[in-house]
Amino acid sequence: MHSPSIQKLIEQFSRFPTVGPRTAARFVFYLLKLSKEEIGQLSESISSLGKKVKLCSFCFKPFEPFDTAQGKSIVCEICSDARRDKTTLCVIEKETDLETIEKTKKYRGLYFILGGTVSKLMKEDIEKLRIKELQERIENVKEIIIATNPTTEGEATALYLERLLKPLAIARGNPVRITRLGRGLPVGGELEYADEETLGSALDNRK
Amino acid sequence: MHSPSIQKLIEQFSRFPTVGPRTAARFVFYLLKLSKEEIGQLSESISSLGKKVKLCSFCFKPFEPFDTAQGKSIVCEICSDARRDKTTLCVIEKETDLETIEKTKKYRGLYFILGGTVSKLMKEDIEKLRIKELQERIENVKEIIIATNPTTEGEATALYLERLLKPLAIARGNPVRITRLGRGLPVGGELEYADEETLGSALDNRK
Amino acid sequence: MHSPSIQKLIEQFSRFPTVGPRTAARFVFYLLKLSKEEIGQLSESISSLGKKVKLCSFCFKPFEPFDTAQGKSIVCEICSDARRDKTTLCVIEKETDLETIEKTKKYRGLYFILGGTVSKLMKEDIEKLRIKELQERIENVKEIIIATNPTTEGEATALYLERLLKPLAIARGNPVRITRLGRGLPVGGELEYADEETLGSALDNRK
Amino acid sequence: MHSPSIQKLIEQFSRFPTVGPRTAARFVFYLLKLSKEEIGQLSESISSLGKKVKLCSFCFKPFEPFDTAQGKSIVCEICSDARRDKTTLCVIEKETDLETIEKTKKYRGLYFILGGTVSKLMKEDIEKLRIKELQERIENVKEIIIATNPTTEGEATALYLERLLKPLAIARGNPVRITRLGRGLPVGGELEYADEETLGSALDNRK
Numbered sequence: 007m008h009s010p011s012i013q014k015l016i017e018q019f020s021r022f023p024t025v026g027p028r029t030a031a032r033f034v035f036y037l038l039k040l041s042k043e044e045i046g047q048l049s050e051s052i053s054s055l056g057k058k059v060k061l062c063s064f065c066f067k068p069f070e071p072f073d074t075a076q077g078k079s080i081v082c083e084i085c086s087d088a089r090r091d092k093t094t095l096c097v098i099e100k101e102t103d104l105e106t107i108e109k110t111k112k113y114r115g116l117y118f119i120l121g122g123t124v125s126k127l128m129k130e131d132i133e134k135l136r137i138k139e140l141q142e143r144i145e146n147v148k149e150i151i152i153a154t155n156p157t158t159e160g161e162a163t164a165l166y167l168e169r170l171l172k173p174l175a176i177a178r179g180n181p182v183r184i185t186r187l188g189r190g191l192p193v194g195g196e197l198e199y200a201d202e203e204t205l206g207s208a209l210d211n212r213k
Numbered sequence: 214m215h216s217p218s219i220q221k222l223i224e225q226f227s228r229f230p231t232v233g234p235r236t237a238a239r240f241v242f243y244l245l246k247l248s249k250e251e252i253g254q255l256s257e258s259i260s261s262l263g264k265k266v267k268l269c270s271f272c273f274k275p276f277e278p279f280d281t282a283q284g285k286s287i288v289c290e291i292c293s294d295a296r297r298d299k300t301t302l303c304v305i306e307k308e309t310d311l312e313t314i315e316k317t318k319k320y321r322g323l324y325f326i327l328g329g330t331v332s333k334l335m336k337e338d339i340e341k342l343r344i345k346e347l348q349e350r351i352e353n354v355k356e357i358i359i360a361t362n363p364t365t366e367g368e369a370t371a372l373y374l375e376r377l378l379k380p381l382a383i384a385r386g387n388p389v390r391i392t393r394l395g396r397g398l399p400v401g402g403e404l405e406y407a408d409e410e411t412l413g414s415a416l417d418n419r420k
Numbered sequence: 421m422h423s424p425s426i427q428k429l430i431e432q433f434s435r436f437p438t439v440g441p442r443t444a445a446r447f448v449f450y451l452l453k454l455s456k457e458e459i460g461q462l463s464e465s466i467s468s469l470g471k472k473v474k475l476c477s478f479c480f481k482p483f484e485p486f487d488t489a490q491g492k493s494i495v496c497e498i499c500s501d502a503r504r505d506k507t508t509l510c511v512i513e514k515e516t517d518l519e520t521i522e523k524t525k526k527y528r529g530l531y532f533i534l535g536g537t538v539s540k541l542m543k544e545d546i547e548k549l550r551i552k553e554l555q556e557r558i559e560n561v562k563e564i565i566i567a568t569n570p571t572t573e574g575e576a577t578a579l580y581l582e583r584l585l586k587p588l589a590i591a592r593g594n595p596v597r598i599t600r601l602g603r604g605l606p607v608g609g610e611l612e613y614a615d616e617e618t619l620g621s622a623l624d625n626r627k
Numbered sequence: 628m629h630s631p632s633i634q635k636l637i638e639q640f641s642r643f644p645t646v647g648p649r650t651a652a653r654f655v656f657y658l659l660k661l662s663k664e665e666i667g668q669l670s671e672s673i674s675s676l677g678k679k680v681k682l683c684s685f686c687f688k689p690f691e692p693f694d695t696a697q698g699k700s701i702v703c704e705i706c707s708d709a710r711r712d713k714t715t716l717c718v719i720e721k722e723t724d725l726e727t728i729e730k731t732k733k734y735r736g737l738y739f740i741l742g743g744t745v746s747k748l749m750k751e752d753i754e755k756l757r758i759k760e761l762q763e764r765i766e767n768v769k770e771i772i773i774a775t776n777p778t779t780e781g782e783a784t785a786l787y788l789e790r791l792l793k794p795l796a797i798a799r800g801n802p803v804r805i806t807r808l809g810r811g812l813p814v815g816g817e818l819e820y821a822d823e824e825t826l827g828s829a830l831d832n833r834k
Contacts, residue, residue, distance in 0.1 A: 008312070009277035011265040015258045023239045028309075028612075032230050035308045037262055038275050045263050051222045053256035055244055058218040068245050070216035101242045102235075103818045105215070110827040151833055155817045187818075188832025190811030192825040196776045197724045197808075198442075204813040206731040211809025211832045212772055235819075310611045317620040358626055362610045394611075395625025397604030399618040403569045404517045404601075405649075411606040413524040418602025418625045419565055422726070423691035425679040429672045437653045442723075446644050449722045451676055452689050459677050465636045467670035469658055472632040482659050484630035515656045516649075519629075 064143065066119040066136060067104055084108075084117065091115045093148040097140065097167065099123055099155060107153065115151075118143055123159040124166060132166070140167070141174060149183045156189065271350065273326040273343060274311055291315075291324065298322045300355040304347065304374065306330055306362060314360065322358075325350055330366040331373060339373070347374070348381060356390045363396065478557065480533040480550060481518055498522075498531065505529045507562040511554065511581065513537055513569060521567065529565075532557055537573040538580060546580070554581070555588060563597045570603065685764065687740040687757060688725055705729075705738065712736045714769040718761065718788065720744055720776060728774065736772075739764055744780040745787060753787070761788075762795060770804045777810065 008016065012034050019030035037045060059068045062082035069082035079086055084104075094115025098104055104117050118140055124131040144150060152167050154160035168184055175182035189207030191200055200208070215223065219241050226237035244252060266275045269289035276289035286293055291311075301322025305311055311324050325347055331338040351357060359374050361367035375391055382389035396414030398407055407415070422430065426448050433444035451459060473482045476496035483496035493500055498518075508529025512518055518531050532554055538545040558564060566581050568574035582598055589596035603621030605614055614622070629637065633655050640651035658666060680689045683703035690703035700707055705725075715736025719725055725738050739761055745752040765771060773788050775781035789805055796803035810828030812821055821829070 009266060009275070011258065011262060011277055012275060015262060018255050018258055023243050024236060029231060031309055031312070034262070035275070036230050037259065038266060042263055045259060048225050049256045049260035051218065051225055052244065052252060052259065055218060055222060055241070056249055056252050059216060059245060068216070068219060068242070070218055098818070101245075102238055105238070106818050106821065106826065107830070110823045110830065112827040112830045151830075153818065155819075156812045156814055157817065158815075185833040187826075187829040188809060188811035188834065189814065190809035190828065190832060191777045192813050192816065193777055193810065193822050195813065196778065197719070197727050197774065198776075200727070201814050202731045205727065205808075206733040207811065208808040209728070209731065209733045209772075211811060212806040213809065305611070313611050313614070313619065314623070317616045317623060319620040319623045358623075360611065362612075363605045363607055364610065365608075392626040394619075394622040395602060395604035395627065396607065397602035397621065397625060398570045399606050399609065400570055400603065400615050401572075402606065403571065404512070404520050404567065405569075407520070408607050409524045412520065412601075413526040414604065415601040416521070416524065416526045416565075418604060419599040420602065423680060423689070425672065425676060425691055426689060429676060432669050432672055437657050438650060443645060445723055445726070448676070449689070450644050451673065452680060452722075456677055459673060462639050463670045463674035465632065465639055466658065466666060466673065469632060469636060469655070470661075470663055470666050473630060473659060482630070482633060482656070484632055516652055519652070 065104075065117045066121065066139075067117065068101060089114070093146060094151065095143060095147045095149070096151040096153050098153050099160065099163075103153065115149075120154070120163070123154060123157075123163040125159045125162065135163075137170070141171075144171060144175065144182060145178075145180070147180075147182060149185060151185050151187070153187050156187070272311075272324045273328070273346075274324065275308060296321070300353060301358065302350060302354045302356070303358040303360050305360050306367065306370075310360065322356075327361070327370070330361060330364075330370040332366045332369065342370075344377070348378075351378060351382065351389060352385075352387070354387075354389055356392060358392050358394070360394050363394070479518075479531045480535065480553075481531065482515060503528070507560060508565065509557060509561045509563070510565040510567050512567050513574065513577075517567065529563075534568070534577070537568060537571075537577040539573045539576065549577075551584070555585075558585060558589065558596060559592075559594070561594075561596060563599060565599050565601070567601050570601070686725075686738045687742065687760075688738065689722060710735070714767060715772065716764060716768045716770070717772040717774050719774050720781065720784075724774065736770075741775070741784070744775060744778075744784040746780045746783065756784075758791070762792075765792060765796065765803060766799075766801070768801075768803060770806060772806050772808070774808050777808070 008031075015034050016027060016030040019025055019033045020027050022030075025033070058070050060071050061067070062069050062085055063080045064085040065082060067082045067084065071078040071080065072083070074086075084090060091114050095118055096107065096113060096115055097118045097120055098107070099120055099122060101119060104119065107113050119136070120140065121136050122134055124135065150171060152164045154164045164186060171182065171184060188211055189204055190211050191197070191204065191208045197205060222241050223234060223237040226232055226240045227234050229237075232240070265277050267278055268274070269276050269292055270287045271292040272289060274289045274291065278285040278287065279290070280286075281293075291297060298321045302325055303314065303320060303322055304325045304327055305314070306327055306329060308326060311326065314320050326343070327347065328343050329341055331342065357378060359371045361371045371393060378389065378391060395418055396411055397418050398404070398411065398415045404412060429448050430441060430444040433439055433447045434441050436444075439447070472484050474485055475481070476483050476499055477494045478499040479496060481496045481498065485492040485494070486497070488500075498504060505528050509532055510521065510527060510529055511532045511534055512521070513534055513536060515533060518533065521527050533550070534554065535550050536548055538549065564585060566578045568578045578600060585596065585598060602625055603618055604625050605611070605618065605622045611619060636655050637648060637651040640646055640654045641648050643651075646654070679691050681692055682688070683690050683706055684701045685706040686703060688703045688705065692699040692701065693704070695707075705711060712735050716739055717728065717734060717736055718739045718741055719728070720741055720743060722740060725740065728734050740757070741761065742757050743755055745756065771792060773785045775785045785807060792803065792805060809832055810825055811832050812818070812825065812829045818826060
């Protein structure tokens, strides 16, 4: 019913995460009200994204390479920050988790973006994750914090990583400590609505 | 915390309707995973939108001008459809309402997109609507359906339009019938949760 | 884990509509904080309910019989109100729907509480409804408003009643008009979120 | 509009926690459909509640006194259980929190039901809590777990208790350890939606 170029853009926006056809249509009608300059700026921001932004060669965080004495940086601002603790590695599912953890200002180590989770330990699912790269990153690491989400998928992935990394660390004679984020009551939560496992952990972690 | 070009695009997406900074960030990370071709296509779709899509000179629907015997069309496919009833005009708030009504397949007249609603009858609010254009469209019209939403703003706007158009029609010696969408119980609704006005209308409109 | 008398009351409250074990427990803990007098009053209100409240012999509304010249009333205050229109009968699913319709102050006829709906036209479901009683009530009636909910069950029930009552009325030489509540947009609704059938009805019922 | 005895019971049910007038009406209509026996049983359960159930003289849990060698018990089944650890006391806001913690099967100490929380440290709010009784219970206790909810009110109350109990314990020469439930990510939670404090605690409590 829409014109072809509107319909095409609706379809492109519909592939964005959390966006359905109705929201996609609202996006297009919003764009139709913008000035030529605004449209041009948005289009330019999108097209230049791939040129300007690279993935950090250590942690896989998207970043804009900056000038260093050795030319353009290939690692991100976190990985190249001399004040960060290089012996602690926090393995996370995705890019936004990195920002979320940084905001707590409680973590001073490095990150590794795994690129997803595995729901069942299917070979094809595991192959989508950066497992090989992770194995190469743990050489000088003393603690690996597996910070996948405490969801079913995140737990399965954490378990898989633990089983994989522990013998590897032992084999290398490198006594890595593998930890997981603590469970407990979230701020604003209520005992009454907590599940038994969460409340049990809150009791264990009391202090 | 994000790189400048990521941060800029997050801000641009944050201005999209219903999109907050967190969703905007997810959009950017989604784009970073696309291929160069896909990014190029999206960027191109956005930049060409303004060039390809015009507003219909009658109803203000965004449309892609098509070839006619007299050159490129200046009215949309609905307004130029000979089978549509030119004596009925349905006044709607915004573009998406047109699609919604078309899907019912119950309406064969023309549309007019008002471009919004007025919450209070402030001069500056009214000036944003296409009031002058609407007055010019009612020449040969026998029925105007004011199909604004049954919200407070939509009702205020409907009332304003009714008061404006009725004397105009009388002055022109053109006995226009001005109607509103029927109120009643929606499909799947329950009497118990209906407000008194809706249920009263449902009783009045029984058949 | 609870004491037997607490546990028993939790189970009794859990059978109340919309109440689960957690809410039932909160009810019991609430009761434990009341004074002896308040507990006594509640207990008394419940035990006397069945003695004081009868079902109206015409419409099946629960009511407290009142004194009349002929002794205690057997019909409710609505059915015995001389100002109500005895030729219009509104068939509703349940007691609360009667109050909801009364609040609109738009209806002056009588009611008939059907006692439920049928989801599929199963014999055992239909037998739970007051079908036989309804058939006896339509003698002098000129309009039957079938005011079941516009849900799937309500619609199936309405269809069943229509098919049942129409031939009956014809057979009796009593030209009953059978109507249904009007469909349309509810107050506060938006076109964008209306389903096609509701919006189609709103167009049909425009005025 | 309802009969007086129905209206009265609706009002009584409306004072139950989480119950509004509409739900209260549904409760009454539910009761009207019960048999005389069922109504009698419910009424009896409510009226006998106060007679059968007492508050435990140690922890204030509602319980049904049972026979012991010394006559009827004055403490509940938990407080009189020889296998429970009498040196640990878990201070909770309300009765249901006790059941919630028991379900985890992780806690073997005693409880103390505080009877609420204080939002601001107003004298009249504090006087509603069982502060004096709590002070009397800590004589032989080695650890007090303050298990108020991690809400604003629960936190304020926990802080108040900590400040109150710490010097008291020191004065008595009884080195009580005062702890709080651990904070962290709940089961099924996601990093992305965790607040900074919760995530910070999850990092601190990693293991």
